[in-house]
Amino acid sequence: MASILQAERLRLAYDDRVVIDNLSIDIPDGGFTIIVGPNACGKSTLLKALARTLRPAAGRVLLAGKPIDSFRSKHVARQLAMLPQSPISPEAITVRDLVGRGRYPHQTLLRQWSRADDAAVAGAMMATGVEDLADRPVGALSGGQRQRVWIAMVLAQQTGLLLLDEPTTFLDIAHQYDVLELCARLHQDGRTLVAVLHDLNQAARYATNLVAMSRGEIVAQGPPGDVLTAELVERVFGLRCRVLTDPEAGSPMIVPLASARRYDAGQR
Amino acid sequence: MTAPVASGSHHRPVVRVGDALSIPYSRRGVVVFAVLVLVIAAVAVITLTAGRLGIELPNLLPALLSDPGGKEGFVLGRLRGPRLAVAVATGATLGVAGTLFQTVTRNPLGSPDVIGLGAGAAAGAAAAGLLWPGVIPIPAGALLGASIAMAAVWLGTGRGFSSPSRFIIVGIGVSAMGYAFTQYVIARSGREQATVLASYLNGTLASRSWGDAAVIWAALAVLLPAALLLGRRLLLIEMGDETADALGGRSGRTRLLSIAVAVCLSAAAVSVAGPVAFVALTAPQIARRLGRMAGAGIVLSAATGALLLATADLLVQQAPFDVHLPVGILTAAVGGVYLGYLLIREWKKGTI
Ligand SMILES: Nc1ncnc2c1ncn2[C@@H]1O[C@H](COP(=O)(O)OP(=O)(O)OP(=O)(O)O)[C@@H](O)[C@H]1O
Ligand SMILES: [Mg+2]
Numbered sequence: 001m002a003s004i005l006q007a008e009r010l011r012l013a014y015d016d017r018v019v020i021d022n023l024s025i026d027i028p029d030g031g032f033t034i035i036v037g038p039n040a041c042g043k044s045t046l047l048k049a050l051a052r053t054l055r056p057a058a059g060r061v062l063l064a065g066k067p068i069d070s071f072r073s074k075h076v077a078r079q080l081a082m083l084p085q086s087p088i089s090p091e092a093i094t095v096r097d098l099v100g101r102g103r104y105p106h107q108t109l110l111r112q113w114s115r116a117d118d119a120a121v122a123g124a125m126m127a128t129g130v131e132d133l134a135d136r137p138v139g140a141l142s143g144g145q146r147q148r149v150w151i152a153m154v155l156a157q158q159t160g161l162l163l164l165d166e167p168t169t170f171l172d173i174a175h176q177y178d179v180l181e182l183c184a185r186l187h188q189d190g191r192t193l194v195a196v197l198h199d200l201n202q203a204a205r206y207a208t209n210l211v212a213m214s215r216g217e218i219v220a221q222g223p224p225g226d227v228l229t230a231e232l233v234e235r236v237f238g239l240r241c242r243v244l245t246d247p248e249a250g251s252p253m254i255v256p257l258a259s260a261r262r263y264d265a266g267q268r
Numbered sequence: 269m270t271a272p273v274a275s276g277s278h279h280r281p282v283v284r285v286g287d288a289l290s291i292p293y294s295r296r297g298v299v300v301f302a303v304l305v306l307v308i309a310a311v312a313v314i315t316l317t318a319g320r321l322g323i324e325l326p327n328l329l330p331a332l333l334s335d336p337g338g339k340e341g342f343v344l345g346r347l348r349g350p351r352l353a354v355a356v357a358t359g360a361t362l363g364v365a366g367t368l369f370q371t372v373t374r375n376p377l378g379s380p381d382v383i384g385l386g387a388g389a390a391a392g393a394a395a396a397g398l399l400w401p402g403v404i405p406i407p408a409g410a411l412l413g414a415s416i417a418m419a420a421v422w423l424g425t426g427r428g429f430s431s432p433s434r435f436i437i438v439g440i441g442v443s444a445m446g447y448a449f450t451q452y453v454i455a456r457s458g459r460e461q462a463t464v465l466a467s468y469l470n471g472t473l474a475s476r477s478w479g480d481a482a483v484i485w486a487a488l489a490v491l492l493p494a495a496l497l498l499g500r501r502l503l504l505i506e507m508g509d510e511t512a513d514a515l516g517g518r519s520g521r522t523r524l525l526s527i528a529v530a531v532c533l534s535a536a537a538v539s540v541a542g543p544v545a546f547v548a549l550t551a552p553q554i555a556r557r558l559g560r561m562a563g564a565g566i567v568l569s570a571a572t573g574a575l576l577l578a579t580a581d582l583l584v585q586q587a588p589f590d591v592h593l594p595v596g597i598l599t600a601a602v603g604g605v606y607l608g609y610l611l612i613r614e615w616k617k618g619t620i
Contacts, residue, residue: 077516090506
């Protein structure tokens with residue numbers, strides 16, 4: 001599969017602190033790439049660089065084969081949307097207005113609100129099930145409701161490429177699967193998705209391309225069936241487990257060993 | 269082309285002209301703006317008619333329409349007319365500067381008063397007026413001082429303007445240095461000059477001329493549209509730099525341009541009225557609550573600022589004090605209370 005988004009030999013740093021060095025990755029066009037890895041290994045940092053909100057200290061990101069900075073910023077925003085891990089809700093903004101802000105890259109000085117904008121906002125709120133909250137202030141929502149509103153904001157952007165940093169945090173288990181099913185639908189409709197997830201079983205069930213990161217490096221990538229092994233989980237997370245087959249989806253599924261973190265766990 | 273229509277009952281109201289033009293607006297915002305304008309007009313009428321020297325109400329309209337002589341000509345053309353014109357435009361200017369700063373710092377404390385811009389402009393004005401009189405004009409000195417203060421803040425934070433909380437803390441330090449420099453200039457200069465300057469440095473609108481009015485209205489005419497052009501990108505900055513950048517809002521550049529516009533606005537205000545305290549801090553917050561909307565609310569902040577300063581100046585003109593109190597002292601007294609409230613609130617929220 002051709003790559004819609006590529007990173008070549010990235011070095012990513014905050015001030016002088018290098019978090020990622022010499023990392024390359026190809027995001028397959030039309031795929032659902034899921035990135036997993038322990039806390040602080042650099043997943044969000046990588047996602048920011050792919051979304052050009054963090055400028056690489058070295059290396060480059062290519063969108064459809066061309067350096068991403070060579071495009072106008074609004075042009076990129078019509079191709080690629082990004083949900084940050086902890087977005088900031090402006091004071092007193094309503095759900096409808098927040099979702100509407102996702103339309104900015106489609107607007108111009110004179111055409112600040114077209115009928116297509118109304119339709120996109122309504123569609124995005126419907127897809128995430130937040131229509132009933134439309135006139136509520138975002139600040140007065142529960143964490144999970146707010147998360148869905150932010151996903152709606154990103155969907156309203158109507159891009160072919162979606163980067164989602166932990167879209168399921170704060171959600172109860174049913175809403176987690178709602179969001180994942182929504183992602184799967186978007187993927188089936190032909191969009192390219194990249195998401196960071198913490199739940200390995202969810203990742204294995206939904207990804208077409210699973211990327212495991214550790215300490216700023218990509219340790220393994222490919223179809224979940226090839227990537228998700230007991231050795232990998234132990235190497236990356238320091239967790240000993242067994243890999244079974246998910247009886248529903250047929251994807252690999254991990255079950256931690258009893259007392260898995262103890263090194264004498266062998267004497268079960 | 270079709271006539272402008274407001275459409276979208278269930279959606280947000282939008283002014284549309286065919287397909288080419290579509291601008292959303294807030295109904296409440298329009299009403300609040302209209303009310304503010306009416307109240308400003310009322311304050312203006314009272315300012316011109318009140319007191320011993322006031323023009324009698326029935327004579328006001330004829331006096332405004334013709335070119336009156338005598339007492340009316342003096343009050344309208346010299347005593348209160350230009351002062352009122354300066355008050356309205358300076359208030360609006362400060363309101364816009366305040367909303368720009370508060371939006372780019374995402375903090376109600378991030379106003380020109382708090383972060384050293386007013387103090388820098390005052391120090392520049394003091395230097396231009398007393399230290400090197402005649403070398404540079406006072407407005408240019410104010411602009412220079414404001415720019416130096418902002419440069420100091422930019423350097424002091426260690427990462428430019430991208431960290432709002434550092435921006436505010438460093439700004440408070442720069443502000444203190446600005447005041448110290450001003451005091452130094454006053455201490456060095458002769459007594460008489462210093463008295464004049466001291467009143468200027470509180471922020472005063474006494475004996476303003478039509479020349480001052482022209483300066484501030486011209487600045488507003490250029491800088492308000494500039495602020496409005498940045499308005500939509502400022503809305504994105506409210507959602508964090510990362511989201512703004514992801515949406516194509518280019519937060520770094522927006523912030524830099526907004527600060528440049530706000531520095532010019534503040535310098536213009538300081539050069540005609542001195543550093544009138546706390547209008548820039550309070551006007552945007554009042555406007556936001558009146559308009560009950562998220563966002564930069566640039567036009568409402570301008571109207572609120574104009575109303576605040578015109579009202580404050582009316583009060584100092586008509587209040588039965590023995591001395592002519594500079595309007596800045598009144599705004600400082602009222603605004604200081606509000607600043608204290610804000611500090612406590614932000615401290616409780618843990619943002620400072
Ligand atoms: N804005 C920042 N400034 C400085 N350092 C940062 C910043 N953001 C992240 N870091 C550091 O970079 C490293 C990687 O962080 P990153 O957010 O990419 O981790 P992550 O893999 O997304 O972790 P998590 O699963 O906890 O979200 C961490 O050590 C973190 O402390
Ligand atoms: Mg993260």
